[in-house]
Amino acid sequence: MPEMRYCILQHGDQLQYVEMPSDYAYQLSALNLRLNKEISKLTAAGKPELPLAVAECSQLELLQEGSHIIGGLDYINQLESSFASLNESEYPLIALLTEIRALQAQLEQWYEEEMV
DSSP, rough: OOOOEEEEETTTTTEEEEEEETTHHHHHHHHHHHHHGGGOOOSSSSSSOOOEEEESOOOOOOOOOOEEEEEEHHHHHHHHHHHHTTHHHSOHHHHHHHHHHHHHHHHHHHHHHHHO
16 A cells, blocks of 8 residues: 555644645645645635644544545545636636646646556
8 A cells, every 4th residue: 555644734623634645745735825825816706715824644544434535536536627617817727737747747647547
């Protein structure tokens, strides 16, 4: 079984747990922090509400019944979809989408190679 890490994201008073291959967890955290920094510069209506990366860990045991782990590729696919749907005219949205899609492509390749 490949080594995984967990990115813990805070969205309001809720926590999200994203399972990532250990070599890519830092990239998700860094991307999340960059997106949070840049999102206020977007002028398009319907900007996604982003959680904030608050922690990473190697092992995770969920104790709350309603909590669940989100797969890294599922999370990044949803993130890409929410940014791709924006009709932004003032901010160079393509730069953010390029970063999201780069991590998305890396994860897709990783899952193809590791989860066969």
